[in-house]
Amino acid sequence: MNIKRNRKKLRFISHFASVMMLVLFLSAPSFMPVAKAITEESAAGEATPEESGTDEATPEESEAGEATPEESEAGEATPEEPGTDEATPEEPGAGEATPEEPATGEGTPQESDTEEVADEEVADNPTTIDEASEQTLTLDKTEYLRGEPITLSYTGASENGNDWVGVYSITEEVGKDYSNPWDYLKSGDGEVSLSTNRPAGTYVAYFLLNGGYEIVDQQTFDIVDPVAATGVTLDQEDITVTEGKTSTLTATVTPDDATNTEVSWKSSNPDVVSVTANGHTATLNGHEPGEATVTVTTIDGSFTASVDVTVERFLTLPSMIELAQSKHDEAVEGNEDGQYVTGAKADLQSAINDAQEVVSDGNATEEQVNDVKAQLKEAMKTFDELKIHADVNGDEKLSVGDLALVSAAYGQEEGQENWNDHADVNHDDVVDQDDLDIVAQAIMK
Secondary structure, eight states: OHHHHHHHHHHHHHHHHHHHHHHHHHHSGGGHHHHHHHHHHHHTTOOOGGGOOTTOOOSSSOOTTOOOSSSOOTTOOOSSSOOTTOOOTTSOOTTOOOSSSOOTTOOOHHHHHHHHHHHHHHHHOOOOHHHHTTOEEEESOSEEETTOOEEEEEEEEOTTSOOEEEEEETTOOBTTBOOSSEEEOOSEEEEEEEOOOOOSEEEEEEEEETTTTEEEEEEEEEEEOOOOOOEEEESOSEEEEETTOEEEEEEEEESTTOSOOOEEEEESOTTTEEEEEETTEEEEEEOSSEEEEEEEEETTTOOEEEEEEEEEOOOOHHHHHHHHHHHHHHOOBSSSTTOBOTTHHHHHHHHHHHHHHHHHOTTOOHHHHHHHHHHHHHHHHHHHHTBOOOOTTOSSSOOHHHHHHHHHTTTOBTTSTTOOGGGOTTOSSBOOHHHHHHHHHHHHO
8 A cells, every 4th residue: 555655656656747847948048939830830739748748858868859958850950050941030031020120111119100190291281382372472563652552463372371471671681681562361362462662673573482481483573753743735726626526635644754644625615525534545525616715634743734715617619719808808908907918818819710610620520528527727827827917915005015015026027036916917928017007096995
């Protein structure tokens, strides 16, 4: 009984010693490759030494074909000399990544998070570098009057509303000097108007990003002081318009570089003559026989210029011949007030005869009729100008004042400086004793 019990104890001790030896071998660093191999074999379904049956070998009694840690068989690498196709823990095999070096195509947590954050930033801020190249600034003109608003158009402003436009003088520095004026730009494309009273000079408008001083576009312009108008003139002094016809009148504002050259037009009698204005040019419309005064006025300074307009009754050629012949027949040539210069009637009669020939020609064209009417009209005008008028100053009465004007112009000839055409009473192109005599006799009567 005791013998049997001792044998059991001996067998138990032997098994315990074998297990302890196996544990020692497995825990040794030099046995790591073997442990790894055992683990792989276990995963493949092979039994480990601990799971062996009747044929189990102890470390001391290895079966044929199985190598101990100290006695490796040919073709199997030792832990110090790993085989070509087997990697040590410090050198992972191809395709197996360490925690510090992930396999190809797999990002580290740090890299993955960075890419996600970058994507979120792009989504939240659509203004990229490429889009920045599309940000532009345009002025409606390149010269502004002092105090005039500056209008700018822009494209590509960012959604955050922090892009802005600032105006600097040509000598000021962006980011160092203050801009005046300036304003933020609404997102996308738009227009902004800036008011300023900065002095005359050259300025630059800058398109600046995100509340800072990064310039993406700029435009140069000038601010100038206005030039005041000093007067206005008309291209004609007196105008005669036929009833139903028109005439053109042109105004010129001085100086040529005046800032505001706008004018207004007005007729003293619109029933006789109305005005159709087109800037500095006016069309005078003759409505009925009579007289009117047309006046132009500058908007800047209210300077004026005027012209007298006479509207004549419309006459056919026969009617004009009749009127001219009546003038001729009633006129008296001589050297007194109210008479006509010698030879004036002959000139008028010649024009009347030419007109009568056209009327008598049944084949006369409309152009011929119009031409002879114009000639006869001019002849009657010249005839009226050759009438002697002792009322030199035009006050509709005769006095020593008229005589004084003739005396002041005595000896003058036409073409000389300060020539007074009215003092040449008898229209012989010189102011002499004959003119004095005519005026003196008229006063005495």
